[in-house]
Amino acid sequence: MKLLMGPTSPFARKVAAVIHELQLADRIEQRIVTTTPLKSDPGVVAANPLGKIPSLIREDGCTLYDSRVICRYLDSLVGGTLYPxxxxxxxxxxxxxxxxxxxxxxxxxxxxxxxxxxxxxxxxxxxxxxxxxxxxxxxxxxxxxxxxxxxxxxxxxxxxxxxxxxxxxxxxxxxxxxxxxxxxxxxxxxxxxxxxxxxx
Structure with a gap:
């Protein structure tokens, strides 16, 4: 899987922190992209029609976007406890x-x-x-x-x-x-x- 993220986005940091907490770092490539509301990165738009980060590209399913969706998905992968x-x-x-x-x-x-x-x-x-x-x-x-x-x-x-x-x-x-x-x-x-x- 690939996580498209920005270096200072708090939403991307939230997902990255979840990745570390769930010990998923070796399963997800974290790729830094530069995108703004006025000029979306083409690679981000190809994955997420809204052109927003973070976006999680999966090999076996649709790309997930919105940090809440991504975090819940990651937690489900490992039977986590972040959503008690x-x-x-x-x-x-x-x-x-x-x-x-x-x-x-x-x-x-x-x-x-x-x-x-x-x-x-x-x-x-x-x-x-x-x-x-x-x-x-x-x-x-x-x-x-x-x-x-x-x-x-x-x-x-x-x-x-x-x-x-x-x-x-x-x-x-x-x-x-x-x-x-x-x-x-x-x-x-x-x-x-x-x-x-x-x-x-």
Whole structure:
């Protein structure tokens, strides 16, 4: 199998972290591609009509895309435990929360990098950051016990999301108001899967 991914995409990092956690690195070639919303890589478009990464090219089936689909498929290959039935709705909601933080964070970068300076909209940036801060407040206030529990996909998604915010939006200093979440992230990022997938 081949995973088409970008070096700084938080969604691709999420899949790469799952690959390491499930010990699938020797079965999946991870191929770095360069693609943007305005200019999709032809190889990515050939695999995924939306031209998005990550995309997982399989030899015995259709290409899978969207990190949630890919991660669930990979977990199923090895009978993994990243989607525990005992708390599946909580886990899936936590994954969706992490993914939503990624969506908003990436959208802010696109606004800065894809639009000319005179067309950038501060209101859009503020709205996306408001979504991120509301999600982080919810994590701090309601999700710490789950984050501290057995490893699941929700934790991986949230860790990749928060790490991306620090990587791209670190000047906004989210940590001071959320000390439990900040401490949790520091500990979680010591995992080998997070160390090996850290963007340069």
């Amino acid at each position: 039935k005992a708390r599946q709705w909580e886990t899936l909601t936590l994954e969706a929360t992490g993914d939503a933080i990624m969506d908003a964070g990436v959208s802010m970068i696109y606004e800065l990098r894809m639009r000319p300076d005179d067309k950038q909209w501060d209101g859009w940036m503020d709205a996306q950051w408001a979504k991120i801060t509301a999600a982080m407040d919810a994590l701090e206030g309601r999700w710490m016990s789950h984050l501290a529990g057995p490893l699941d996909i929700g934790q991986i998604s949230v860790a990749c999301a928060l790490s991306y915010i620090e990587f791209r939006h670190g000047h906004r200093e989210w940590r001071a108001a959320r000390p439990q979440l900040a401490t949790w992230l520091d500990v979680f990022c010591k995992r080998e899967s997070m160390q090996k997938t850290r963007p340069e």
